[in-house]
Amino acid sequence: MTPADEIPRTVACPNCGRSVPWVRESRWRPFCSERCRLIDLGEWFDEDHRISEPAENS
Numbered sequence: 001m002t003p004a005d006e007i008p009r010t011v012a013c014p015n016c017g018r019s020v021p022w023v024r025e026s027r028w029r030p031f032c033s034e035r036c037r038l039i040d041l042g043e044w045f046d047e048d049h050r051i052s053e054p055a056e057n058s
């Protein structure tokens with residue numbers, strides 16, 4: 001059986017570093033908010049933006 005109550009995976013917002021729960025409700029993930037997402041997109045308007053995979057599993 002799969003544990004349904006595991007600790008939710010979180011990622012760090014690429015813009016401000018805030019912890020963002022990786023759940024469906026976090027619609028701006030991996031950003032913490034729409035603002036951070038827009039800011040990041042603005043800075044990386046080039047199509048070269050690479051999404052860094054969350055590597056915080058232990």
Ligand SMILES: [Zn+2]
Nearest residue numbers: 013016032036
């Ligand atoms: Zn943020």
